[in-house]
Ligand code: FES
């Protein structure tokens with residue numbers, strides 16, 4: 534099937550098999566390898582992207598379901614050489630070790646901050662419960678998300694996508 538998906542602001546038209554998962558399309562055809570596969574079974578959240586402004590696990594979406602949609606990946610967040618506030622907060626708070634979970638954590642964090650701009654610790658932990666990290670123990674991830682909330686301005690970043 535021929536599909537057209539706008540990824541990080543650029544339109545890509547490709548022929549795909551109906552069974553192709555969005556995450557494989559993004560990585561193998563579009564070249565967005567910042568979106569990673571941890572499990573392929575919708576358990577780990579490493580593959581999280583935004584589909585029309587809302588986070589999805591891209592291993593649980595078929596590429597054909599994204600036809601005509603806008604996808605934002607971790608690679609589309611930085612603008613004009615500036616990290617997105619959530620990327621900056623992860624950096625500042627040492628919220629990653631191996632970094633494998635980080636693209637999905639950041640995409641999911643942006644989504645949760647769009648829904649709740651000032652989450653308490655419990656709200657962050659619940660908002661990220663579908664994203665697994667094997668390294669950090671989550672403490673600094675929670676700190677980073679709450680720190681990012683202080684630096685997010687209305688109308689910037691994820692809010693603008695919604
Ligand atoms: Fe999609 Fe793990 S690769 S949830």
Ligand code: FES
Pocket residue numbers: 628629630631632633634635665666667668669
């Ligand atoms: Fe290694 Fe999260 S930093 S899995």
